[in-house]
Amino acid sequence: MTLVNGQWTGPILDNHFHLDRAARYLDAAIDFQRAGGTDLVLVHKPDFTNIPIDIDGWKTAYEETVAMAEQVRAELDLRVRVVLGPHPASWVHQSASLGYEVANELHLDAVELAIEFCEENLAVGVGEVGRPHWDAGEEIMARADEVLLEVLGLCKQANVPAQLHLDGNGEATNREIAKICDRVRFPRFGAIHHHAEGNVSKQFTHGLTSSVVVGRESIKDISDSIWKNEGGFLMETDYMDDPRRPGAVLGPKTVPRRTQALATSLIGKGIDAETALCAVHIDLPEALYGEYE
Numbered sequence: 001m002t003l004v005n006g007q008w009t010g011p012i013l014d015n016h017f018h019l020d021r022a023a024r025y026l027d028a029a030i031d032f033q034r035a036g037g038t039d040l041v042l043v044h045k046p047d048f049t050n051i052p053i054d055i056d057g058w059k060t061a062y063e064e065t066v067a068m069a070e071q072v073r074a075e076l077d078l079r080v081r082v083v084l085g086p087h088p089a090s091w092v093h094q095s096a097s098l099g100y101e102v103a104n105e106l107h108l109d110a111v112e113l114a115i116e117f118c119e120e121n122l123a124v125g126v127g128e129v130g131r132p133h134w135d136a137g138e139e140i141m142a143r144a145d146e147v148l149l150e151v152l153g154l155c156k157q158a159n160v161p162a163q164l165h166l167d168g169n170g171e172a173t174n175r176e177i178a179k180i181c182d183r184v185r186f187p188r189f190g191a192i193h194h195h196a197e198g199n200v201s202k203q204f205t206h207g208l209t210s211s212v213v214v215g216r217e218s219i220k221d222i223s224d225s226i227w228k229n230e231g232g233f234l235m236e237t238d239y240m241d242d243p244r245r246p247g248a249v250l251g252p253k254t255v256p257r258r259t260q261a262l263a264t265s266l267i268g269k270g271i272d273a274e275t276a277l278c279a280v281h282i283d284l285p286e287a288l289y290g291e292y293e
């Protein structure tokens with residue numbers, strides 16, 4: 001039993017969390033744990049002031065994320081999965097400075113390297129990859145889609161999931177990304193839409209896996225749409241551990257808190273909250289990333 005008198009007592013996973021040694025680092029993870037959190041998906045934090053310009057630079061950057069995960073596991077006894085990849089904004093910056101050809105090659109090399117980390121069981125997925133969340137102009141947007149197509153082709157070959165950073169055009173974005181997945185036969189289920197909205201109906205998600213950024217209003221949206229969901233969804237804060245934006249996007253305690261709010265909301269609607277939350281925090285993460293080792 002993971003739901004006792006309406007209280008969720010099971011594991012709690014935040015699917016998109018960054019850490020930075022120069023920021024709150026371990027204290028942020030402690031906040032998550034004290035609020036009831038048990039599992040983090042630590043996503044590589046891009047450093048836009050120092051984007052790697054060769055593959056050795058990427059290797060060093062990824063190794064740093066892996067080392068942080070190890071320290072959090074060792075010191076806090078949290079379960080930490082790692083996701084590694086080149087951020088789409090890095091690609092935009094480098095396309096401007098290095099030209100498309102060089103930027104594309106470096107970007108795809110960085111994805112291949114992330115896949116190698118997955119094959120060595122140092123990571124469980126590629127991310128965050130995707131396309132610019134701002135309107136970068138027609139040419140860049142079209143080229144970003146071409147690069148994403150290749151990225152997902154590599155993930156398909158290697159059979160690893162991808163956390164996608166996308167523009168916020170709702171259903172239209174999801175429809176376009178689903179098409180890109182289909183073109184390279186990457187399963188839509190393995191396309192984890194990071195920073196997704198609370199509408200988890202299949203009509204809206206087009207079968208992508210939503211990782212919902214769980215602001216307060218998202219709980220109602222999830223509760224209202226969950227009966228039309230297929231394949232499950234995840235919860236995240238997109239915590240950035242950025243000293244200039246403390247608590248952004250949402251603070252480290254948010255997923256534990258919203259998990260309880262979601263349990264209460266689902267129970268109020270007569271929906272089986274235990275099954276739903278087991279899917280969010282246990283079954284779906286295992287299906288996507290494999291059992292935690």
Ligand SMILES: [Zn+2]
Pocket residue numbers: 016018043128238
């Ligand atoms: Zn992120």
